[in-house]
Amino acid sequence: MGSLVDPEYAIYTQGLTKSFGSHNAVDHIDLRVPKGSIFGFLGPNGSGKTTTIRALLALANISSGEVSLLGYKVPEEIGLALPKVGALVEGPAFYPYLSGRDNLIRFDCADRYADPSTRLERVDQALARVGLSQAASKKVHAYSLGMKQRLGIANALLQPRELLILDEPTNGLDPQGTREVRNLIRSLASEGITIFISSHLLVEIEQICTHLAVMSMGKIVAQGSVEELSTSEIRELTITTNDCERGIQALKSIGITATATGDVLKARIPHDQVAPEVIVRVLTELNVGIKGFTLLAPTLEERFVSLTGEGFDVAR
């Protein structure tokens, strides 16, 4: 069997690369998704998240590297892994002229391991789980994007799964819907299912994730548990004062280089360099009036932006 890796990992990649021509859409990534984690896969649109997911599911061929899914080698043993994996890939997709229920029946018929005798029961359970029982008989072309998104999640839940791969599951959902999906993911995770969830918006998933990887231009630029990634060595110092010049001098005397904008002084200092009370005392001794003072660790969001860049040009 595909035991090239530690069974601790639900998803394990080593140097996974997917290139289109000379362009590496996914460039030597080493993903380590521990079993039982809620793993947030972050990155701006176009950073290679969906291509990675396609490679994990053997929808796209791997250019180089190794992939294992639940301990099975991909693509060789993908047929053994997939029955235990539910996935939402690049948005939901359905037959618009079939009802929600008939769409799920269709996909369940394609599952060569699915038991036909329990099919209708499992379909109805999955629909109930995402709150679509009422709309089950409606044709999908009459569904809102949010309903399609939920039907896509229901499709991933047709069987008991060990791993759920959810690509942008909150796309198109209103805040209420986003909350519902988050709660659903929490409850699935509490059943021991590993959840791999991609998003371009950190705020959507940071509350529920235990682990994160950040992708930018085909590469993983950060990966680890949320605590590891939140622990920052850098603190942002912000002082509001009416005497910037003397403030800068005062800070210089304790080794802090600050810059002034209007009446605000800013500096980035290592967290163990100077205690905040020392900074305040030095400023007070030099009679620099302090109107405001903060010394903060950057938020995960700020770190995310600093890793991936900001604006439209981040992914070419």
Add this chain to the structure above:
Amino acid sequence: MLRGRSFVGSGSLFISELSVLFRRRRTWAMLSTISLIPIFLAIAVALSGSALPPGEGPPFLDRVSQNGLFVGFTAMIMAIPLFLPLTVGVVAGDTIAGEASTGTLRYLLIAPVNRAKLLFVKFLGAAAFSIAATFTLMITGIIIGVILFPVGPVTLLSGDVVSIPQALLRIFLVAIYVTISLLGLSAIGLFISTLTVIPVGAMAATVVVSTVSQILGTLPQLESIHPYLLSYYWLGFADLLRNPMDLGSMASNALLQLSYIAIFGSLAYSRFTSKDILS
């Protein structure tokens, strides 16, 4: 155990394929249009009143007003060159490309369904449509023929006269013959469908293949390749209307169509099983 369940799954996928195909409005629109061919033909003959002199118009047309059972044969001859290939091209061209364009292909594959099995089931679906198309045409032809014209024992091409049940058997065999004729085209459509995510492109290309085959079949300079053309036996079902029945062209046609299925089925297989699904 897994093998046994896998077999069960295969049956349900085929049933599911049929149910998806025959719940599409487009499929019913095409079948309805097909049924209009014998209806229009019969009405036109009935309204024109005067009997055609033998040998004018499409084969059998002169006999329609004397025996309603000929409506189906005549309509079939009219539908074979363009209309049937067109509808089969739509269904076969849509098989993989249609699923790819809506994105449902990726969800079928991760369900998971084996790619080779999906391809096979898609081909069976196209074949099922071919059966539906030819039988729709024939059955509508019989019904409208019975309504508008006298019906009696049928005079065959060999001059023999056969009873009505015998004639119905021949009609049934002609529908089977034409269905077989369309299987090679279905395989070509399936292959083209694995090359693109734009179903309309695959449909058009499949219809073009059938047209080109028929055009090449009319060029005497290319006589040496004629027996290998997809459409070579398409109109050859006249042999079924002789006594004794000659099943020779039925067998040759089946063999030719099987070769096309083998070649384009293999091409579709090698293409589809190695393809990146990026839609």
